[in-house]
Structure formats: structure tokens, C-alpha cells
Amino acid sequence: MSESVVLRTIGGMLIPYILVYGLYVQMHGEIGPGGGFQAGVLVAAAFILHSLLFGPTGTMRLLPRWFIDLSMSLGVLLYIGTGVVCLLQGGYFLEYSVLDRTDPAAAEALGITLVEAGVGLTVASVILTIVRKVQGVSP
Amino acid sequence: MLSFLSPWAPHFPILLVLLPLLGAVLSPLIGRGDRGWAWAVMTMGATTVVAMALLLRIREVGAVSYPLGGWQAPFGIELYVDLLSAMIALVVAAVGWVVTIYARASIRVEIPGDRLGAFWAVWLLAITGLLGILISGDAFNVYVLLEISSLTIYGLIAMGRSRDRKALVSAFNYLILGSIGAAFILIAIGLLYAQTGTLNMADLRSRLLEGGSEATVNTARAFLLAGLGLKMALFPLHFWMPAAYSTAPSAVAGLLSATATKVGIYMAMRFLYSVFPTDQGALTGANAWVLCACAGGAILFGSASAARQPSLSLLLAYSSVAQVGYIVLGLAVGQIDAMTGSILHIVFHALMKGGLFLCAGIIIYRLGGNEFHRLAGLGRRMPWTSAAIVVGGLGMIGIPGTAGFISKLHLLKGLFVAGQPLLAMLVLVGSVLAAVYTWRFVEVAYLKPVADEDSVPVDEPPGMLWPVWLLIGSSVLFGLHPAPVVKLATEAAQALLGAAG
Numbered sequence: 001m002s003e004s005v006v007l008r009t010i011g012g013m014l015i016p017y018i019l020v021y022g023l024y025v026q027m028h029g030e031i032g033p034g035g036g037f038q039a040g041v042l043v044a045a046a047f048i049l050h051s052l053l054f055g056p057t058g059t060m061r062l063l064p065r066w067f068i069d070l071s072m073s074l075g076v077l078l079y080i081g082t083g084v085v086c087l088l089q090g091g092y093f094l095e096y097s098v099l100d101r102t103d104p105a106a107a108e109a110l111g112i113t114l115v116e117a118g119v120g121l122t123v124a125s126v127i128l129t130i131v132r133k134v135q136g137v138s139p
Numbered sequence: 140m141l142s143f144l145s146p147w148a149p150h151f152p153i154l155l156v157l158l159p160l161l162g163a164v165l166s167p168l169i170g171r172g173d174r175g176w177a178w179a180v181m182t183m184g185a186t187t188v189v190a191m192a193l194l195l196r197i198r199e200v201g202a203v204s205y206p207l208g209g210w211q212a213p214f215g216i217e218l219y220v221d222l223l224s225a226m227i228a229l230v231v232a233a234v235g236w237v238v239t240i241y242a243r244a245s246i247r248v249e250i251p252g253d254r255l256g257a258f259w260a261v262w263l264l265a266i267t268g269l270l271g272i273l274i275s276g277d278a279f280n281v282y283v284l285l286e287i288s289s290l291t292i293y294g295l296i297a298m299g300r301s302r303d304r305k306a307l308v309s310a311f312n313y314l315i316l317g318s319i320g321a322a323f324i325l326i327a328i329g330l331l332y333a334q335t336g337t338l339n340m341a342d343l344r345s346r347l348l349e350g351g352s353e354a355t356v357n358t359a360r361a362f363l364l365a366g367l368g369l370k371m372a373l374f375p376l377h378f379w380m381p382a383a384y385s386t387a388p389s390a391v392a393g394l395l396s397a398t399a400t401k402v403g404i405y406m407a408m409r410f411l412y413s414v415f416p417t418d419q420g421a422l423t424g425a426n427a428w429v430l431c432a433c434a435g436g437a438i439l440f441g442s443a444s445a446a447r448q449p450s451l452s453l454l455l456a457y458s459s460v461a462q463v464g465y466i467v468l469g470l471a472v473g474q475i476d477a478m479t480g481s482i483l484h485i486v487f488h489a490l491m492k493g494g495l496f497l498c499a500g501i502i503i504y505r506l507g508g509n510e511f512h513r514l515a516g517l518g519r520r521m522p523w524t525s526a527a528i529v530v531g532g533l534g535m536i537g538i539p540g541t542a543g544f545i546s547k548l549h550l551l552k553g554l555f556v557a558g559q560p561l562l563a564m565l566v567l568v569g570s571v572l573a574a575v576y577t578w579r580f581v582e583v584a585y586l587k588p589v590a591d592e593d594s595v596p597v598d599e600p601p602g603m604l605w606p607v608w609l610l611i612g613s614s615v616l617f618g619l620h621p622a623p624v625v626k627l628a629t630e631a632a633q634a635l636l637g638a639a640g
Contacts, residue, residue: 072167095208097209128297
């Protein structure tokens with residue numbers, strides 16, 4: 001936890017921008033450089049900065065352990081779930097185009113967006129978990 | 140049989156990985172303790188049913204291919220399952236199921252309390268990775284899945300720390316060596332990719348057959364064999380294995396001995412015969428020679444070391460070193476009967492050694508350890524467990540009527556047909572040494588008096604005993620009625636060698 005007012009003020013101002021940039025990389029990854037993994041790292045970095053500035057326990061209050069554990073599982077579930085819906089629609093696993101047979105291109109976009117969202121969620125929460133382990137904060 | 144699954148039939152390959160993965164992801168949400176256990180048992184049960192259905196389907200329609208995301212091979216990622224992979228997948232799933240059932244009581248005392256929440260997730264992820272390797276038709280995906288299973292297995296072994304602090308050291312050693320092995324495998328795959336520009340196994344093969352730099356291919360094969368040798372604990376790269384298996388939680392040791400090294404051997408079979416060009420279906424020159432030498436060393440060294448170990452777990456682990464030797468011997472000779480023997484031994488050894496490690500676990504559960512000085516008079520104290528160990532030991536020797544006899548018979552026949560009587564002698568010497576180490580247990584358990592008469596008999600938990608007898612009993616059953624499995628293994632060996640020829 002930083003005692004410096006300058007660091008805490010400037011850092012606090014940066015965090016929202018890092019989060020927005022993370023979201024940009026997340027949403028943009030489908031058609032440009034980026035994607036769920038990179039976005040997850042960026043989002044996690046925002047919270048790591050928060051924990052450096054305001055102390056790990058403060059971040060823990062913001063994102064409690066049960067929430068992180070849940071989103072770790074939910075991310076993978078979102079990924080698998082998208083694939084399984086493709087199965088149920090009569091396609092192969094992760095064959096997004098069957099999600100909407102009238103507009104396969106839009107279905108591809110939807111599928112990859114969902115899958116990448118799952119990746120982002122899991123990566124962000126796994127990185128936060130590892131950092132918390134290193135910081136030695138237990139719930 | 141299993142016809143209710145037929146609407147799902149085209150999707151069996153992916154379901155085989157999806158089910159345990161889904162189980163792993165959901166298990167932290169289900170909860171710890173008995174609820175987590177029940178969830179893992181259900182997951183593994185469903186996985187085993189799918190593996191069974193997949194094997195039956197492949198017997199009907201032949202090898203199946205599954206394009207992930209609908210992208211056709213060689214551009215997309217392909218799952219490819221033939222008789223060999225389906226057989227081993229069924230063994231992994233079924234033994235995994237039985238060991239999961241067994242693990243309920245033993246992990247409660249052997250796993251540190253703060254790790255119980257994650258245990259079933261890691262356990263199911265390890266099985267996911269192993270099953271994934273078996274069904275993948277893409278060389279790079281094999282590597283990724285190998286890493287998934289390896290990383291989770293390091294974690295599972297380290298969880299043995301509350302019983303034996305050395306588990307941390309052995310898990311760390313395995314981590315280092317396993318990572319070196321994985322790096323070698325990745326280098327091999329990278330060289331193949333540089334040579335051919337493809338990662339799909341079938342495509343790799345056809346492009347390698349077209350020719351190209353022989354030096355690159357040979358280097359790739361050497362890296363691959365060294366890496367896989369580490370992963371499957373082939374002598375002289377076995378030294379991580381006895382420490383890891385004897386300090387891991389006993390259920391984990393049972394699972395690993397039955398599945399993890401077997402999957403490494405499967406990868407060797409798949410790559411050597413289905414990817415690399417071979418000369419008329421057989422390995423030639425230095426490859427065959429090196430593999431035979433390693434296998435021979437494994438049989439002699441493993442069996443001889445097993446007879447000198449201070450505890451039952453270590454004895455079983457060194458015996459596994461020797462058994463890997465038998466399997467690799469058949470694989471290296473590449474003759475059809477020898478290959479059948481190898482495949483049979485993968486199946487039978489998984490049943491027998493899995494059961495034996497679980498017996499060692501029951502003894503740890505009741506007596507706190509299984510060093511030989513604690514086992515005096517065990518035949519009277521724990522009659523059912525001791526009997527299971529003796530039956531399993533007879534299978535290790537290869538006494539007629541046990542499954543071990545069937546696989547060794549095929550192996551010996553293949554070695555003689557291939558004109559290798561010296562190697563056949565080696566197998567026989569190994570069997571004699573197996574008799575020595577099995578006798579060691581019999582002597583301690585049945586001929587020595589019980590040290591403390593008050594301790595007779597010890598209660599044997601039935602929830603742990605019946606999974607043991609399920610594994611050991613099925614190995615005896617296969618020993619008495621081998622025909623169906625032998626037929627499957629012969630067909631699998633033919634497919635493997637035929638594709639190579």
C-alpha cells in the first residue's frame with residue numbers, strides 16, 4: 001500500500017482507463033490484434049495496480065474471493081457452453097455459424113465474441129488469484 | 140447396448156474431453172467433501188460410458204475423425220480416434236472412475252485440508268488432459284494436452300505433502316524433468332512443422348513420406364524419443380518416478396501408474412508408427428536398437444531394484460519401471476504379435492498396477508505407512524488386501540490364469556518370430572525377478588508372525604476394498620477369458636503397423 005498522495009491520486013485516475021482499454025482489446029480482438037487473453041491480463045493489471053496503491057485487503061473487499069472463484073469457472077463454462085450450444089444446434093463443437101442459420105457471418109461473430117469473453121473472464125481471475133497468493137492475502 | 144446414446148454418436152470424441160472438463164470446472168462450485176466426491180464419481184461414470192460407446196462405435200464403423208469448429212483437416216484442428224486410442228481411452232476412463240470411487244476415504248486423510256476444495260477439479264483436469272492426448276489428431280494439440288495433464292499431475296503429487304514432506308521434493312523434481320521432456324517434445328514438433336508446414340498427424344505423415352531432409356526428421360525423432368522417455372519413465376530416464384509415486388497421495392499414485400505413463404507410451408506408438416515414416420512397418424537401425432536397449436535395461440534394473448526396496452509403494456514403483464520396459468520392447472520390435480502384447484500389457488498392467496497401488500493405499504490408510512517392517516503378519520491382519528496384492532503380484536510374474544500371462548505370451552511369441560531370442564530370454568529373466576519381489580511380500584505378510592498380537596485383525600474399509608478387487612478381479616477375468624481383448628488388441632496392432640507399412 002502506497003503512502004504517496006501523488007501515486008494514489010494519479011494511479012486511481014489511471015485504473016478506469018486501463019479497464020476501458022482492456023474492454024477495447026476484448027471487444028476488438030475478434031477483428032484485430034488482441035483478444036480474450038490479452039484483455040484478461042489488462043483487466044487483471046488494473047486490479048493489481050489497485051491492490052498496490054490501496055492495499056490488497058481493499059481490492060479483496062472490491063472483488064471477494066468467492067466472486068473470483070466463481071468467474072474463473074464461469075469463464076470456462078461460457079467457452080464450453082458456446083461450443084455445446086453449437087452441438088445442440090446440429091453443428092460441430094464450436095462451429096459458430098450454426099448459431100444463426102439465416103446469417104452465418106453474424107453467428108460467427110457472436111460465437112467468437114462469447115468464447116473470447118469466457119477466455120477474458122477466466123484469465124483475469126486466474127491472474128488475480130495467483131497475485132493474491134503471492135501477496136499472501138487469504139480470505 | 141448404449142443405444143440411447145446413438146443421437147450423440149458423431150460427437151463422442153469431443154464429449155470424451157468435454158465431460159471431465161465440465162466436471163472439473165463445476166466441481167469448485169459443487170463443494171468439497173462428499174459432495175465434490177460424488178460429483179467426480181458421476182463425471183467419471185459418464186465419461187466411462189462415452190468411452191465405452193466410442194469403442195463400440197469404432198468397432199462398427201472404423202476410425203472416426205472429428206473436425207473442431209467444422210474446419211476440415213488439415214487446416215482445422217482434427218480429433219482422430221482409432222481402435223488403439225479408443226481402447227486406451229476406455230482404460231483411462233474406467234480405471235479413473237474406479238480410483239475416484241476408491242479415493243473418497245483416503246484423500247480425506249492424505250490431502251491437506253486447504254487443498255480439498257481444489258482437489259477434484261485438478262483430478263478431473265488431469266484425466267481431461269490424458270483423454271485429450273488419446274483422441275487428438277493434431278501434433279501441437281497433443282503437446283498442449285500433455286502440458287495440461289503434466290501440470291495438474293505435478294500439483295496432485297505435491298498434495299501428498301501432509302503424509303510425507305518429501306512429496307514436495309519429488310513433485311519439484313518431476314516438474315523440472317517433465318518440463319525438460321515437454322520442451323524436447325515441443326522441439327521435435329517444431330522441427331516437423333519446419334520441415335512440412337503442417338501439424339495434422341495424417342498430413343504430417345503423407346508429407347514426410349514425400350521426402351525431405353532426413354537429418355531434420357531423424358533429429359526430430361531423437362528429441363521426441365528423449366522427451367517421451369522422460370514422460371513415460373523409460374529406463375534410464377525413470378528416476379523421477381519411484382519418488383513421485385511413493386510420496387504422492389495413494390489414490391493419485393493408483394491413477395498415475397495406471398494412466399499417465401501409459402499415455403506417454405501411446406504417444407510413442409502414435410508418433411513412431413503413424414507419423415514418422417518407417418521401413419515396412421518396423422523401426423530400423425539406431426531407433427530400434429536404442430529402444431530395445433532401454434527396454435532391456437528397464438526390465439533388468441527395474442525388477443532387480445524392486446526386490447531391494449524398503450516399502451511396498453517403492454517396490455510397486457520400480458516394478459512399474461520394469462513393466463514399461465516390457466511394453467516398450469514390444470513397441471520397438473514392431474512385429475505384429477509383439478505389438479499386440481504391448482497393447483495388451485498397457486491394458487492389463489493398468490488394471491493390475493492400479494489395483495496394487497490402491498492396496499498400498501489401504502495399508503497406508505490403516506497403518507500409517509507401508510514399509511516392510513510394518514507389514515509383518517499382514518496376511519492375518521488384513522486378509523483381503525494381502526490376497527489382492529498376491530493375486531496382483533502373480534499377474535506381474537505372468538502366472539497362467541492371470542492377465543499378465545496373456546500379454547507376456549504374445550510378447551514372447553512376437554520376439555521369437557522377429558528372431559530375437561535374446562530379448563525373449565530377458566523377458567523370462569524379468570519374470571523370475573518379479574517372482575522374487577512378489578515372494579518378498581508373501582514372506583513378510585504370511586510367514587512372519589504378527590509383531591503385536593492385539594492388533595489382529597485390522598478393519599479393512601469396504602469402500603476402498605471393492606474398487607481394489609474390481610481392478611484385480613477384472614485382470615484375472617481377462618486372464619481366464621482373454622479372447623475379446625486379444626482380438627481388439629490384434630486389430631489395433633494391425634491398424635498401427637498396417638498404416639506404417
